[in-house]
Amino acid sequence: MPKLLELRGISKSFPGIKALDNISLSLEKGEIHALLGENGAGKSTLMKIMCGVYNNDEGEILLDGEKVVFSNYKDAINKGIGIIFQEFSLIPYMNTVENIFLNREIKNKFGLIDYKTMKAETKKLLDSLDIHFDVDVPVNTLSVADQQFIEISKALSLNARILVLDEPTATLTPKEAERLFRIMRALKEKGVGMFFISHHLEEIFQICDNISVLRDGQYIGSRSIKDCNTDELVEMMVGRKLTNTYPVKTHTITRNAPVLEVKDLQLTKNSKPNSFKLYPGEILGFSGLVGAGRTELARAMMGADPCYKKEVFIDGRKEKLNSPSEALEKGIGLLPENRKVEGLILPFSVKDNISMNNFSKWMKAGMFIDGVQERLTANKIISDVRIKTPTPDTPVMSLSGGNQQKVVIGRWLNNDCKVLIFDEPTRGIDVGAKSEIYEIMRRLTDEGMAVIMISSELPEIVGVCDRVEVFREGNIVADLTGDDINSTTIMRYATGN
Amino acid sequence: MAKEVLNDSLLKKMSKNQIFYPLLGFLAVFIFMFIVSDNFLTVNNLTNVGRQVSINAIIAIGMTFAILHGGIDLGVGSVMALSGTLTAGLMAGGMAMFPAILIGLFLGTFLGALNGLMIAYGKMPPFIVTLAMMGIARGFALIYTGGYPISGLDKAFGFFGRGTIVGIETPIFIMLFAYLITWVVLTYTPFGRHVYATGGNEEASRLSGIKTNRILFLIYTISGFTSALAGLILTSRLMSGQPNAGVGFELDAIAAVVLGGAAMSGGKGTIIGTLLGALLLGILNNGLNLVGVNPYVQKVIQGVIILIAIYIGTEKKKARS
DSSP, X not given: OOOSEEEEEXXXXXXXXXXXXXXXXXXXXXXXXXXXXXXXXXXXXXHHHHTTSSOOSEEEEEETTEEEOOOSHHHHHHTTEEEEOSSOOOOTTXXXXXXXXXXXXXXXXXXXXXXXXXXXXXXXXXXXXXXXXXXXXXXXXXXXHHHHHHHHHHHHHTTOSEEEEESTTTTSOHHHHHHHHHHHHHHHHTXXXXXXXXXXXXXXXXXXXXXXXXXXXXXXXXXXXXXXXXHHHHHHHHSSOOSOSSOOOOSOOOOSSOSEEEEEEESSTTSOOEEEEEOTTOEXXXXXSTTSSHHHHHHHHTTSSOOSEEEEEETTXXXXXXXXXXXXXXXXXXXXXXXXXXXXXXXXXXXXXXXXXOOGGGEETTTEEOHHHHHHHHHHHHHHTTOOOSOTTSBGGGSOHHHHHHHHHXXXXXXXXXXXXXXXXXXXXXXXXHHHHHHHHHHHHHTTOEEEEEOSOHHHHHHHOSEEEEXXXXXXXXXXXXXXXXXXXXXXXXXXX | OHHHHHHHHXXXXXXXXXXXXXXXXXXXXXXXXXXXXXXSSSHHHHHHHHHHHHHHHHHHHHHHHHHHTTOOOTTHHHHHHHHHHHHHHHHHTTOOHHHHHHHHXXXXXXXXXXXXXXXXISOOOHHHHHHHHHHHHHHHHHHHHTTSOBOOOOGGGGXXXXXXXXXXXXXXXXXXXXXXXXXXXXXXXXXXXXXXXXXXXXHHHHHTTOOHHHHHHHHHHHHHHHHHHHHHHHXXXXXXXXXXXXXXXXXXXXXXXXXXXXXXXXXOOOHHHHHHHHHHHHHHHHHHHHTTOOHHHHHHHHHHHHHHHHHHHHHHHHHHO
């Protein structure tokens, strides 16, 4: 019996790089197949070939045993391929029904839109997946998970037999991810084949049947989920054994004089006051469930967002910090959660992204930027934090997630900061780059800097932090050190059990 | 063979430079005009073009700043008229030349600063704010003059529009000088880099510690100043303050900036590109006049050229992604 989808010897080159080199994969009916690989391994390129966005240079695609060529995205959809991108393609102000039937609206005999029938169809579709929410409200008022379900439903309504899910769980809470998996299992029953991309290995073990690993555009191998383990997968992905992903917490921290002290910060008039201290040389974790108020507190503290009331002391001196620029003057920097939107200027070069907020080191005549010195500094930072970029003039949008994050780190290293706030620094970053970022954080604190790391990933908090503030419903509920920093204790405080 | 490859890669390298296309466009129009008209490439005619271009080119400096941050300044023509008429009116009323000029320049700068305040600190959209300013400044110019031109100005005032300085026509000299300063500011000062950064991603710039509000404020202040400077030159050239001067000048300035390769979405563009864009429009007008093309038809040609330029710009973007 022919396979549902088969890729044979797919190769694809872009100017200067071979993105994919002779990749062969196959997908059966009702199979959930994980695609694994570090950022830049070629997963996205492969997906885009599968759905007609790119054309492959070599190799062939077989659908039900027959050779097909997707001339474009729409052609791929017509042939039964659905793809759920990380960034949704929904129209935010339209509701679910309008989104699902966008551009193929059902019309009545007068040629006007027959909303009633469309709504009934939508309901039927959602019911079949056991999804329930108000289909009449604009989709931007729905949760990220629900929006994702709409995307999936839309693909199914276009008779997709193959679904490609690009990191669908990256923006979901664990509970929402559970719902997604339930839906994926339902689709599996119906015989839909799925490619699933995720950086979370636990999820892959939970939901997938088979795994294929890519590295640097090469096909490394496939395994059935039953006969492989995490270590083996990580080794396949990074090509080396990662024995210890977290740097050792060797140095001792003397907690006498805090570099930063926040007293009675109230976000709004009615919220409870919160206080915390940060000492030189430590990595302080902000842990808690998504929405527990970690990012909000950190941003309000350094003036990125307004708040009702706060007292901030830096090295014992009271400071105002009404804006990020004032925070920068006092040596506090923020690496925002959403680095593509809030951290980087994507079309700008690596060099320009690094130097953008501090030219003071290379001023000539007090007014003009010394381009040569600027370039030298940028080069030094690029090699210091090991940013993999063809040249310093390469636009950051063409770098992988890990390298983009390193560019943001590099920007702050170009300033003399005492405190750096890393908000979800490893989100969407592959395993190898993650540990590099932990090492950079550790190195900085060894040199006397203080770091706040906001993270939703418990293993990371436990593995990296010297001290942890646990948040629940907008407030700090626990301050943990030493052996108390473990998943169970943190979760207990975070959930209030 | 090897040479061909070399040329090919050199051409590719050059085409990546932001002023490649503006320069290509400029040269194409220049050569075309040279071929079709005998009178085009004469010192007299080119000086004439330079004088005519200078006003739009100076306004386009402010417009370049506004567009670089992803905004726009629709009020430039009106602000120019109001500053010019005020200077003329003050002089006609007996004030000495230099104070009158300074007050005129100050008014334009002040109106630009008002735009900047509303856009940066009031978080109002530039399009609307400057559209309103376009009406307000024009209204004040008409109120101030009663709708009639103000003439009878001191002969010495003609220096700015008709005189020469170190052998160069004053308007051309002022234009080149203003472009030189702008080029240095945009390329070699932190402020210039921050303009690009703010245009590229305002929120990322703000969070990185750049005072984005101050940048926005300064951008519109500069645009107010360059409009007033253009007003000074125009008033001097006409030797009268015209309340109806500069109608539609914002469109010419936008055209120059866009032909210069700037992106309306911000973060991309060069001041040299803008100068080339303004010059292109200037020689196009001049050349078509020389060969006797109907002015109505000229408008159509100008529009088509802008569309072609935008098409080339967007094509490149598509190919990249």
